[in-house]
Amino acid sequence: MTDRSAPQLGGVPGFRDLLPDEAEALREAQESLLEEMRRWGYRHVVTPMVESIDVLELGLSAEQRRRLFKFSDARGEVLALVGERTIPVARLVAGKLRSAALPLRLCYAGPVLSADEGRFHQRRETYQVGAELVGAPGPVADAEVIALAARCLEAAGLRRYQVDVGHAEFFQGIMDAVRLPAAVKAGVRSALAARDFVALEDLLARTPLRSAEHELLLRFPALRGGPEILEAAGGLVRNRRSEQALSELARVRELLVAHGLGAVVGLDLGAIRDFDYYTGVIFEGYGPDLGRPVAQGGRYDQLLARFGRAAPATGFVVQLDLVWELLSSAARPPALPRIDAAIAWSGSGLDAAMRLGSTLRLFGMRAVVDTEARRDREARAWWRALGAENLVQCRGASTVAWTARRGPTRSLPPEQVAARLAGSLA
Amino acid sequence: MLLPGALRLLSHAGVMRLSAAELGRRLLVERSGVRVILVRPADVPAYVDHGAADLGIVGKDVLWESNGSHYELVDLRFGPCRLVLAVPEDSKLNGPNTWPPLLRVATKLPRTTAAWFEARGQAVEVVRLHGSVELAPQVGLVDGIVDLTASGRTLRENRLRIAATLGSSTARLIGNQASLKTRTEAVQAMVARLREAAKDGD
Numbered sequence: 001m002t003d004r005s006a007p008q009l010g011g012v013p014g015f016r017d018l019l020p021d022e023a024e025a026l027r028e029a030q031e032s033l034l035e036e037m038r039r040w041g042y043r044h045v046v047t048p049m050v051e052s053i054d055v056l057e058l059g060l061s062a063e064q065r066r067r068l069f070k071f072s073d074a075r076g077e078v079l080a081l082v083g084e085r086t087i088p089v090a091r092l093v094a095g096k097l098r099s100a101a102l103p104l105r106l107c108y109a110g111p112v113l114s115a116d117e118g119r120f121h122q123r124r125e126t127y128q129v130g131a132e133l134v135g136a137p138g139p140v141a142d143a144e145v146i147a148l149a150a151r152c153l154e155a156a157g158l159r160r161y162q163v164d165v166g167h168a169e170f171f172q173g174i175m176d177a178v179r180l181p182a183a184v185k186a187g188v189r190s191a192l193a194a195r196d197f198v199a200l201e202d203l204l205a206r207t208p209l210r211s212a213e214h215e216l217l218l219r220f221p222a223l224r225g226g227p228e229i230l231e232a233a234g235g236l237v238r239n240r241r242s243e244q245a246l247s248e249l250a251r252v253r254e255l256l257v258a259h260g261l262g263a264v265v266g267l268d269l270g271a272i273r274d275f276d277y278y279t280g281v282i283f284e285g286y287g288p289d290l291g292r293p294v295a296q297g298g299r300y301d302q303l304l305a306r307f308g309r310a311a312p313a314t315g316f317v318v319q320l321d322l323v324w325e326l327l328s329s330a331a332r333p334p335a336l337p338r339i340d341a342a343i344a345w346s347g348s349g350l351d352a353a354m355r356l357g358s359t360l361r362l363f364g365m366r367a368v369v370d371t372e373a374r375r376d377r378e379a380r381a382w383w384r385a386l387g388a389e390n391l392v393q394c395r396g397a398s399t400v401a402w403t404a405r406r407g408p409t410r411s412l413p414p415e416q417v418a419a420r421l422a423g424s425l426a
Numbered sequence: 427m428l429l430p431g432a433l434r435l436l437s438h439a440g441v442m443r444l445s446a447a448e449l450g451r452r453l454l455v456e457r458s459g460v461r462v463i464l465v466r467p468a469d470v471p472a473y474v475d476h477g478a479a480d481l482g483i484v485g486k487d488v489l490w491e492s493n494g495s496h497y498e499l500v501d502l503r504f505g506p507c508r509l510v511l512a513v514p515e516d517s518k519l520n521g522p523n524t525w526p527p528l529l530r531v532a533t534k535l536p537r538t539t540a541a542w543f544e545a546r547g548q549a550v551e552v553v554r555l556h557g558s559v560e561l562a563p564q565v566g567l568v569d570g571i572v573d574l575t576a577s578g579r580t581l582r583e584n585r586l587r588i589a590a591t592l593g594s595s596t597a598r599l600i601g602n603q604a605s606l607k608t609r610t611e612a613v614q615a616m617v618a619r620l621r622e623a624a625k626d627g628d
Contacts, residue, residue: 164607196498198598221497221606222614268607284607291477291604292495 014124022324026127029156029323030109033129036155040148042107042131047088049110053078058306059087061276069115081113085130086303086315093134094307102135102311109320123321130297132315134304139248142281142299142314143255149295149316150261153285156323159330160288162264164224165256166271167249168278168298170233173241178213188217192272197221212236223269227253233269245280252281273298281314287326294322340365340425342388344379349394352414356392356400359418365425390421428467428597431504432483436462439623441616460616471496471600480605480613481620486595487574490538497606499617500599502624506576509538509593512586513570514563520589522546526569532562533572542572542592560584599624 011017018026034044053070060068060083068080082088085108093104109129116124129152133145146163153161171192175185184203191199197220204214216223216236223229230246230253237243249267256265273282273296282298297316304311341360345353353369360367374382375393383391383403393401400417403409404424412420429446437443442457449455449464456462465473470484471492482496485505489498511531513519519526525548532553533539543550555562559571560580572592575581581588599620605613 162608194498195496195603198498198501201501221499221601222610224607224610266607286604286608288608289477291475291602293604 016123016125025327026320026324029327030127030129030320032155032157033152033318033320033323034107034109036152037107037129037131037148040105040131040144040151042105042133042148045089045092045106045108046110047082047085047092047108049081049113050079051082051088051091053080055091056080056082056087059090059277059303067114067116069113083112083114084317085110085112085128086132086300086317089130089132089134089315090303090307090313093311093313094304094309098309103141104134105131106134107131127320128317129320130315130317132313134313134315135311136314137301137312139251139255139281141312142248142252143259145297145314145316146252146256146265146281146283147259147261149283149285149297149318150259150264152318153287153295153323156318157327158287158294158323161285161294162266163261163283163285163295164266164268164271165249165252165281165283166268166273167245167281168273169245169280170237170242170249170269171272173239173243173245174213174216174237176241177237177239178211178217180207192220195221195272212238220270220272224266226267229267229269248281277303283316285318287322289329290322290326292322294319294326338366339368339386339388341367341390341392341421342383342386343367343369343392343394344374344382345370345394346373346375346379348396349400352397352400353392353394356394356414356417360421363418363422365418365421389425392417392421428483428485428505429464431502431597435483435502435504435620435623438626439619441619468492474600474602477602477604480602480609481616482600483597484600486593486598487535487538489598489600490593490595491535493537494600495603496600497603498598499601500621500624502597502599502620504624505595505597507574507595508576508591509535509572509574509595510581510588511570511572511590511592512560512563512575512581513589515585515587517563517570517589519570522548522590529570530568531570531572532559532568534559535572535574538592539572560586 057065064083068083070078070080072078089106089108097104107130111125111127114124131148133141146165150163184207187203188200191203201218204218223233230250234246253265253267256262271282277300278298279301280299284293285295287294295316295318299314301312304313343353343357357367357369368386370382379393380391389405391403399411400414401409402412402417402420433444433446441460442462444455444462449462454461454463463479467484467488470482470488471494473479474482474496475494483502487509518524528549528551530551530553531539532555534555536552536554540550540552553568559573562568563570570589578588599617601613601617
């Protein structure tokens with residue numbers, strides 16, 4: 001039963017409120033990701049929630065366009081809420097940043113929306129942090145972005161993760177080389193895009209030709225492993241595009257080893273991603289026990305040209321919601337910062353309480369000063385409700401009473417409180 | 427009902443010997459590092475997509491209706507059935523040229539049904555029902571039904587005849603995309619065993 005007179009306190013289906021613990025964890029994860037990106041020289045940009053549909057259409061597939069929240073403004077222009085931010089960044093690079101020298105290193109953070117309820121948890125609003133390296137071709141740039149993605153996952157607090165690196169051109173080369181009717185090729189693409197290997201087998205079984213490349217297509221999901229699979233695959237492909245892709249992958253892997261990431265990088269020649277968008281090295285980051293990638297990215301050298309400033313580009317996004325999910329399900333979830341000091345006051349103690357609050361905050365502590373006079377049992381009840389580590393009671397100008405959790409109460413001169421608290425919290 | 431076939435496959439592949447009664451009672455059985463769980467057919471993609479199960483055995487008909495991110499790996503070939511358009515025996519409806527401008531059908535598979543008719547340019551009003559679909563045309567709710575049938579017996583018993591076949595379904599092996607990448611060897615080895623066992627079963 002819905003009571004129509006009552007406001008909808010639950011919010012809109014598919015959208016979530018983040019309560020303090022989760023909001024704080026998400027913010028910390030976002031800040032540590034952006035901080036890592038800054039250490040690599042990526043400048044933060046903020047693009048609007050809303051873009052013109054004409055701009056978004058330059059980069060999105062029909063399916064992605066269908067999933068946009070669309071509406072029209074008073075001038076009749078059709079607008080959409082962004083579902084990703086690579087396209088807005090491309091718009092910036094080709095527009096307001098067109099006189100900025102390439103390569104450009106940019107990063108961003110924020111929510112993205114989908115008109116569909118997502119496959120997981122029915123979320124329509126999710127949080128992404130991403131980075132784009134525009135104007136740099138080649139394996140060194142590819143490896144930089146992959147290494148940055150890996151270090152970002154570490155910075156966010158993931159202890160165990162792996163990064164799978166593949167190459168979009170490996171598949172395109174095979175599709176060029178296999179002699180199949182156009183209709184069958186289209187079928188192969190859509191079967192792979194739907195990850196339907198049964199349909200793929202059916203299609204290929206009905207074609208009389210048998211080549212090494214057929215076999216490769218059939219074994220697509222199993223084409224993953226260490227550097228040895230590059231050689232194995234190299235023995236099977238007979239086309240320039242795929243061979244070039246394999247040699248680029250080999251080089252990117254060497255560079256990632258030099259980045260110190262040899263242990264977490266795997267190669268995945270069967271990586272299946274949006275075929276029309278990615279043009280080179282692609283990658284996905286996985287955490288333990290999570291059924292989908294927490295980070296994904298790759299090279300997209302064609303997109304910028306559609307905005308009138310042709311440039312090679314590569315980048316990635318980290319799904320912040322999934323980072324949080326991984327962190328909170330870890331064996332030891334990260335400790336959330338709590339309030340360090342609850343400062344109660346009574347009598348003439350308010351001035352001292354406010355001064356003390358300022359001092360503690362100067363030392364980087366989190367301090368809350370009570371809004372009304374309270375003492376003894378009432379002050380303790382307030383402290384417990386607040387969940388702070390320490391209670392400091394100011395009863396006058398000269399002395400305060402300090403109580404640590406599970407500790408005795410001591411009288412101190414106010415000027416000693418900051419040092420004692422810092423010592424007990426360290 | 428894919429349970430007996432799935433259990434035969436698991437036993438034939440040397441994965442686990444299990445009786446339907448035992449699994450039905452316990453729902454989750456773990457032996458020598460493999461965990462087998464029993465869930466409703468329509469729930470299999472959810473377990474696999476979320477990574478709660480590495481692999482799943484499910485009918486293609488369920489995959490038509492779900493839009494998950496799993497890999498469809500092997501046609502296990504057991505549990506064959508057809509998805510058909512069935513109409514009352516005395517109905518004038520037959521091939522596409524006899525369909526009215528707006529066809530009303532009842533089904534438990536609304537997505538598949540709507541997509542199939544739309545692809546053929548036929549306007550269709552899909553009524554989603556949860557059980558006893560066969561009843562709907564007899565009481566005038568719809569022109570026909572789209573339902574799964576193995577032998578056609580239930581249809582005949584309800585004085586319905588098949589006017590079109592929308593697709594055919596068998597049991598499929600599906601896999602979680604991350605499992606295939608993060609535990610490649612164990613998962614691929616299991617896929618290979620089940621694939622071989624399914625071949626032998628023919």
